[in-house]
Amino acid sequence: MASHAQNLAALWEMAIGHATSFGIKAAVFLRIPDILSDSLEKSMSLEEIAARLQGTNIQLAPLRRLLDYLVVKKVLLKIQSLEVPGEFKYGSTELCEMLTESKFARLLMLQDEVVTSGWHHIHEFILHGGEVPFQRAQGMFIWEYMEKNPEFLGLFSQGMVAISNVTMDSVLQTYHGFDEIRGVLVDAGGGFGADIGRVMEKYPHIAGVNYELPHVAHAAPAIPVILVLQNCYKALPHGGKLIIVDIDMDPAERGPFESLKFAFDLVLLALTKGGKERTSVQFIELLTQAQFSNIKTIGDVNCLCSIVEAHKLET
Incomplete structure (x- = not known):
């Protein structure tokens, strides 16, 4: 059982949890992960980091406070300087490397003020129903907002690619179900085609097709999941396999x-x-309704998502 102090600390963490999100956001906008990654020793002093920032009046004291917070959150290391006693350098970690621009910095899409605006209305939706939280905040569904705001659409798309990249890194390392595929692999709703491209790069024997229709994405909330799965079943040849990569609750x-x-x-x-995450049991029930068989879940792929395989048996 947690002590009173532990519960109090947990309460404060919940109340001020946004400090981590926005602290990371500030570090990424300042390109601190990239600055440290580009240095030969992967570590730099406060002054050395400041010299690499693109600003007109760099404030060392606030920068130090931000860096020290990132040390506490284990994003950075604080290393005793060998050259100057009492001085410290800030070093990169694996987590810091993940935040470089070439990797996952675009995950910050999740902190965008438009994306987070709906969070302020979840309680209203629970109490009164009707308009969903994002709709209450912006006056329209998120798909409509994207159509009217191309800049946000670009940001959101980049964020989805970043999330997908994080997932595919783990999938391609741990999942071996692509080995047995002979012929064509279709990525339904594959966005810009990055995922299917990575699969084809690792498995050149696979002929990949990226299937993406913007108007389908816009209508997706109104399309029952079972209908999507039934259409996948119809499109598959006998002996074909459906691979779902998604969160398992x-x-x-x-x-x-x-x-x-x-x-x-x-x-x-x-x-x-209507969007929601599902349990493996719910996935199996839906896939069974769609006439799939030989359904199995592969839970440990070292990432947020799990994999569900479902087959259309030979006749």
């Missing part, structure tokens, strides 16, 4: 991503109409 699937799964479910609640 099964309570038995414990691990470092457990709380994040519930957080992403709330993201869908705040942003979409």
